[in-house]
Amino acid sequence: xxxxxxILKWLLxxxxxxxxxxxxxxxLDRGAVExxxxxxxxxxxxxxxxxxxxDPKLYNTLLEEFGHHKNLAKGYELQCLLALSHYPExxxxxxxxxxxxxxxxxxxxxxxITVLLPWLKRKYLVVISSKSADFxxxxxxxxxxxxxxVGVLGHELAHSLFYLDKNSFQLARIAYQYEKNGDxxxxxxxxxxKRAVAHGLGYQLYDYxxxxxxxxxxxxxxxxxxxxxxxxxPKELAAEMEKYPFYRDTLRAPASYFDN
Numbered sequence: 001x002x003x004x005x006x007i008l009k010w011l012l013x014x015x016x017x018x019x020x021x022x023x024x025x026x027x028l029d030r031g032a033v034e035x036x037x038x039x040x041x042x043x044x045x046x047x048x049x050x051x052x053x054x055d056p057k058l059y060n061t062l063l064e065e066f067g068h069h070k071n072l073a074k075g076y077e078l079q080c081l082l083a084l085s086h087y088p089e090x091x092x093x094x095x096x097x098x099x100x101x102x103x104x105x106x107x108x109x110x111x112x113i114t115v116l117l118p119w120l121k122r123k124y125l126v127v128i129s130s131k132s133a134d135f136x137x138x139x140x141x142x143x144x145x146x147x148x149x150v151g152v153l154g155h156e157l158a159h160s161l162f163y164l165d166k167n168s169f170q171l172a173r174i175a176y177q178y179e180k181n182g183d184x185x186x187x188x189x190x191x192x193x194k195r196a197v198a199h200g201l202g203y204q205l206y207d208y209x210x211x212x213x214x215x216x217x218x219x220x221x222x223x224x225x226x227x228x229x230x231x232x233x234p235k236e237l238a239a240e241m242e243k244y245p246f247y248r249d250t251l252r253a254p255a256s257y258f259d260n
Contacts, residue, residue, distance in 0.1 A: 032122075035165040036089040038198070043088075046200040046246045050082050050150045066091060073097035073128055076141065076149065080126075083153035086199040089161055094123040097153075101131040105140050106152055108159035115168050124160040126153065138215040148211050151196075151204025158195040186230045193232040194240055202241040203249070209234045210257040220258050 062081040068091060072080045080097050084090060096111070104127075111123040128141045141149060163171065177184040196205055209231070213223050226233040232240065234254065241247040 032165055032167040032170075035161070039088055041245055044086075044200040044244075044246045046202060046244075046248075048203040048249045050079075050147050050204065052078065052146045054078065068092060069094040071096040071098075073099050073126075075099070076128065076153075079146065079149045079153055082150045083157055083201070086154055086196075086201055087157050087161055089164075090157060093160065093164065094121060095126060095157075095160060096123060097126045097128065099128045099130050099141075102127055102129040103132050103136075105129045105132060105136050106156050108156035110163055110171060115171060124163065126156045126160070139212050144208070144211065147204050148208040151201055151206075151208040154196045154199070154201035154204060155192060155208075158192045158199065161195065162192065186228075189230050190232055190236075193237065197232075197237065197240045198244065200246060202237060202244075202247055203251070205232070206234055206237045206241070206251060209237055210254070214257060220254055224254065 059078060059081070062078075062085055066081050066084040070080070070084065076097065076099070084095075106129065107125075107127045109125055109127075111125050114120045114122045129136070130140070130142070132140060137143070141152070144152065166174065174188075178188060179185075193205060196202075210223065213226075213234075218226075223234060227236060238251055241251075
């Protein structure tokens, strides 16, 4: 009996020691940095369409300017760089674009190791699903058109930008609320869409919004009536884009997304 109690005592002390160590590591977190000032409206580009057919010189230019501290996803290198080009605030931020089998089609989060170990520079992950449940198959990255791929990567990078000035406790609180509070979850994703629109990715998100809804079987009338969902609807994206002077091209007509 005494041996059992002694083992339980040391086990409890070990658990408390681990908890204390984690608490101290979080307390000493130096991963959060001041979020850089956003680019001026005059500096923001907003091309309606991105294409895979680019001059190799342009690719090299993008890689040199925006590829620092970045591990680009194999097969999506250009899309990653084009999305990164909308976020000059992330130029020096370490980001790994990872392709792996996951349930969620795309996700963005700080690297857990760099959050728990304060002496490491914080790194961010953009996870691209290579395989998921049948329900999500139609909207996985490899099934998206090129322009939509850039848009959805831009959405994920808007998450990375938001996390920059958050310490470990704040990140943990956000993660908890995101999972447990539906209203927080929806507002969080809507704000992320707005952040991406403010960085010039409105056209790409608009195309992506139609692509996803059409993939899930929504009709043109249903899409037109939608508002207040987890992500901004095409109508809400269009309204958000009207706030910025760099969106000069006319949006595609909704009917054009249903021509084929």
